[in-house]
Amino acid sequence: MAALNSSAAVAVVGAGAMGAGIAQVAAQAGHPVWLFDLKPGAAQQAIEAMRETFAKLAAKGRMSADAASAAGARVQVAQGLADFAHAALVVEAIVERLDVKRSLFADLEALVGDDCVLATNTSSISVTAIAAGLRRPGRVLGMHFFNPAPLMALVEVVSGLATDPALAQAIHDTALSWGKSPVHTKSTPGFIVNRVARPYYGEGLRLLGEQAGDAATIDAVMREAGGFRMGPFELMDLIGHDVNYAVSRSVFDAYYGDPRFAPSLIQLELVNAGHLGRKSGRGFYDYAAGAVKPQPATEAAATLAVPISVSTASAFGAALAARLQSAGVACERRDAGPLLQAGTARVEITDGRSATQRGADAAHGGHADLVVVDLVLDAANAKRIAIAASERCSATALTAATAALQAAGYAVTRFADVPGLAVMRTVAMLANEAADAVYQGVCDAAAADIAMCKGVNYPRGPLSWADAIGLPALLTVLDNLARSYGEPRYRASPLLRRLVAAGRGFHAAN
Numbered sequence: 001m002a003a004l005n006s007s008a009a010v011a012v013v014g015a016g017a018m019g020a021g022i023a024q025v026a027a028q029a030g031h032p033v034w035l036f037d038l039k040p041g042a043a044q045q046a047i048e049a050m051r052e053t054f055a056k057l058a059a060k061g062r063m064s065a066d067a068a069s070a071a072g073a074r075v076q077v078a079q080g081l082a083d084f085a086h087a088a089l090v091v092e093a094i095v096e097r098l099d100v101k102r103s104l105f106a107d108l109e110a111l112v113g114d115d116c117v118l119a120t121n122t123s124s125i126s127v128t129a130i131a132a133g134l135r136r137p138g139r140v141l142g143m144h145f146f147n148p149a150p151l152m153a154l155v156e157v158v159s160g161l162a163t164d165p166a167l168a169q170a171i172h173d174t175a176l177s178w179g180k181s182p183v184h185t186k187s188t189p190g191f192i193v194n195r196v197a198r199p200y201y202g203e204g205l206r207l208l209g210e211q212a213g214d215a216a217t218i219d220a221v222m223r224e225a226g227g228f229r230m231g232p233f234e235l236m237d238l239i240g241h242d243v244n245y246a247v248s249r250s251v252f253d254a255y256y257g258d259p260r261f262a263p264s265l266i267q268l269e270l271v272n273a274g275h276l277g278r279k280s281g282r283g284f285y286d287y288a289a290g291a292v293k294p295q296p297a298t299e300a301a302a303t304l305a306v307p308i309s310v311s312t313a314s315a316f317g318a319a320l321a322a323r324l325q326s327a328g329v330a331c332e333r334r335d336a337g338p339l340l341q342a343g344t345a346r347v348e349i350t351d352g353r354s355a356t357q358r359g360a361d362a363a364h365g366g367h368a369d370l371v372v373v374d375l376v377l378d379a380a381n382a383k384r385i386a387i388a389a390s391e392r393c394s395a396t397a398l399t400a401a402t403a404a405l406q407a408a409g410y411a412v413t414r415f416a417d418v419p420g421l422a423v424m425r426t427v428a429m430l431a432n433e434a435a436d437a438v439y440q441g442v443c444d445a446a447a448a449d450i451a452m453c454k455g456v457n458y459p460r461g462p463l464s465w466a467d468a469i470g471l472p473a474l475l476t477v478l479d480n481l482a483r484s485y486g487e488p489r490y491r492a493s494p495l496l497r498r499l500v501a502a503g504r505g506f507h508a509a510n
């Protein structure tokens with residue numbers, strides 16, 4: 001089965017935020033588009049707004065004036081579902097209720113031709129359940145766009161139990177021809193993105209609950225060390241705590257209370273208080289006019305008064321040594337040993353234990369003056385780095401470690417001594433969730449990475465990031481987190497364990 005020809009008619013039901021965006025994408029790709037909404041005037045209004053958008057794009061030179069008016073003319077209001085009789089594809093983007101969607105699909109099936117594909121844009125309802133009871137459930141699938149649909153490249157092509165695989169491939173190829181980045185996934189709670197992204201919020205909220213640092217500090221570390229576009233708290237404030245909490249609850253319930261997805265009481269209290277984020281003027285941050293944005297905690301400048309040495313065995317160490325060198329700071333280069341030694345201070349990348357636990361580990365040459373650093377996305381260019389010190393670390397050693405990292409040009413944030421710090425712990429859990437999705441056949445490794453980069457703008461796919469960290473190191477982090485907390489939440493994916501035993505990476509495995 002081939003991708004839809006651009007002359008094939010596309011029908012969209014629901015002219016809200018998503019339906020209007022999907023109609024715009026299809027019209028821009030050259031399809032004649034019919035838009036229907038139960039609310040009188042809603043489709044017309046959406047089409048007028050779309051034509052204004054096309055005119056603006058033409059004014060900015062992003063499309064020609066001719067293309068803009070042609071795209072605008074390709075979209076029409078449908079007076080009723082009967083106008084869909086000749087559609088090759090119907091995309092449903094109505095209210096998120098199974099009973100309403102089921103009844104719409106039953107009505108559609110009675111009207112459209114046998115070859116018409118029926119797609120749903122649902123975020124959280126089983127595609128299998130929507131298709132159940134239809135005469136031809138094989139032609140039903142999910143086409144899950146992200147908001148705003150014209151700008152976000154990801155489309156999750158969701159197959160239910162009955163979906164015809166050839167048809168899923170044809171719709172995948174159609175989305176590709178529309179300039180999108182489609183991925184195949186199975187109808188499972190949260191599909192890829194809304195499942196794999198849970199730890200981004202969940203670990204942030206737990207770090208806050210454990211008083212690792214305040215929201216502004218954790219956000220700054222996730223952005224400036226982790227390379228994420230927004231920290232978890234500013235992102236949840238943008239999404240809205242009511243919406244984000246509801247998605248967390250729904251995924252948690254759908255997986256029968258798996259502790260990996262446990263919602264946060266901190267977020268529930270924000271919802272209880274009506275502090276829903278930007279839209280209510282207050283969430284983790286205050287959005288009132290004149291409110292002062294809190295600054296992240298950053299260590300005061302410390303003076304480097306001891307000799308330092310760096311192990312260049314890891315990419316992190318090599319980047320650190322290069323940064324010190326370009327700052328004109330004398331530093332001995334080693335090819336083994338601790339990442340950084342500054343006087344008596346030993347600095348190591350976190351292995352998922354607190355610095356205190358690790359420093360007290362006599363079996364591995366326990367060391368009182370131990371400081372752990374968090375993961376950074378790009379050690380050569382990161383602006384900030386987070387550290388935690390063992391409770392037994394002397395003030396002199398902590399100053400020496402801080403001064404050495406500052407000399408390399410990093411703003412240094414000191415967290416409380418929580419296991420795994422922020423970026424490492426979050427990335428380990430994102431990769432672990434993606435690994436389980438692959439293990440369970442929900443998607444392949446490439447799809448998991450594309451989904452997280454194109455659907456939620458992650459700076460790197462979690463599985464390719466895991467490969468870069470090294471799967472044995474990642475597994476150690478997860479096992480240490482599991483031991484530190486004694487919670488099944490941090491249990492490592494069997495696929496991760498198997499790949500470590502095989503000496504392979506995620507991307508070599510697919």
Ligand SMILES: NC(=O)c1ccc[n+]([C@@H]2O[C@H](COP(=O)([O-])OP(=O)(O)OC[C@H]3O[C@@H](n4cnc5c(N)ncnc54)[C@H](O)[C@@H]3O)[C@@H](O)[C@H]2O)c1
Nearest residue numbers: 014015016017018037038039093094095096121122123147
């Ligand atoms: N908003 C998002 O970020 C987002 C992202 C991905 C998927 N989704 C999913 O897309 C769907 C639509 O979401 P939205 O945010 O655009 O909602 P919305 O409330 O903005 O729009 C829904 C539209 O559907 C119309 N409608 C309701 N029932 C109808 C029916 N039976 N027939 C025809 N029209 C009907 C409403 O009048 C409304 O205009 C939902 O399934 C949602 O879960 C939303």
